[in-house]
Amino acid sequence: MTTPATLPPLRASLLTDDPLDLFARWFEEARELSRMEYPNAMTLSTVTPEGMPDGRVVLLKELDARGFTFYTNYRSAKGEALDANPRAALSFYWDDLARQVRIRGTVEKVSAEDSEAYFQTRPRGSRIGAAVSNQSRPLGGREELEARYRQMEARLEGEEIPRPDHWGGYRLVPAEVEFWQAGAHRLHDRFLYRRGGGDWTVERLAP
Numbered sequence: 001m002t003t004p005a006t007l008p009p010l011r012a013s014l015l016t017d018d019p020l021d022l023f024a025r026w027f028e029e030a031r032e033l034s035r036m037e038y039p040n041a042m043t044l045s046t047v048t049p050e051g052m053p054d055g056r057v058v059l060l061k062e063l064d065a066r067g068f069t070f071y072t073n074y075r076s077a078k079g080e081a082l083d084a085n086p087r088a089a090l091s092f093y094w095d096d097l098a099r100q101v102r103i104r105g106t107v108e109k110v111s112a113e114d115s116e117a118y119f120q121t122r123p124r125g126s127r128i129g130a131a132v133s134n135q136s137r138p139l140g141g142r143e144e145l146e147a148r149y150r151q152m153e154a155r156l157e158g159e160e161i162p163r164p165d166h167w168g169g170y171r172l173v174p175a176e177v178e179f180w181q182a183g184a185h186r187l188h189d190r191f192l193y194r195r196g197g198g199d200w201t202v203e204r205l206a207p
């Protein structure tokens with residue numbers, strides 16, 4: 001695993017005051033340079049009230065000064081975990097850039113208006129798919145799901161697909177962000193930002 005020649009090694013001189021600015025730069029580079037189909041894929045880790053960790057991939061759909069937004073079913077396993085324990089971690093790994101970013105923080109629901117606005121940008125089939133899937137619940141068979149899809153498609157022909165109340169966005173508000181970039185001889189570069197009050201501090205960690 002080596003950093004592409006087009007990218008500089010991660011040095012303290014490249015750090016920004018706010019880690020979201022550095023993340024935005026890395027994300028842009030991932031979108032431009034990575035051959036991954038989904039450079040916005042990130043592993044979302046949650047913990048149940050019983051203390052059982054869980055992880056799954058979701059897609060980053062919005063990034064702004066408030067945090068990292070993804071969309072899902074609020075009644076899914078992750079939704080239930082986040083209801084009970086609204087803290088989570090996100091991990092990005094861009095293999096061909098030899099970079100990893102880890103983020104920890106609190107999670108909040110985005111406004112219903114924002115969820116609505118995003119829902120309406122999705123292709124019609126994805127909107128129907130989201131509406132008919134009871135995500136994370138047992139399903140008797142694939143036919144059942146496809147039948148529900150066809151029924152809704154026929155029932156709402158020519159009409160808008162309403163967003164289910166239980167489908168929407170979560171925003172992870174970061175408290176810690178760690179950047180990792182591969183270095184020669186496994187002397188990787190790691191910098192951990194922590195938010196204390198309104199300000200960020202950053203320190204280098206041993207690889």
Ligand SMILES: Cc1cc2nc3c(=O)[nH]c(=O)nc-3n(C[C@H](O)[C@H](O)[C@H](O)COP(=O)(O)O)c2cc1C
Nearest residue numbers: 038041056057058059071072073076077078079136
């Ligand atoms: C590349 C990729 C992208 C995914 N994006 C999402 C997503 O944005 N939202 C979502 O709810 N599930 C997404 N999934 C499916 C989740 O990984 C997961 O199977 C689903 O959300 C159910 O998780 P849960 O039972 O832990 O709630 C994605 C899976 C993959 C492999």
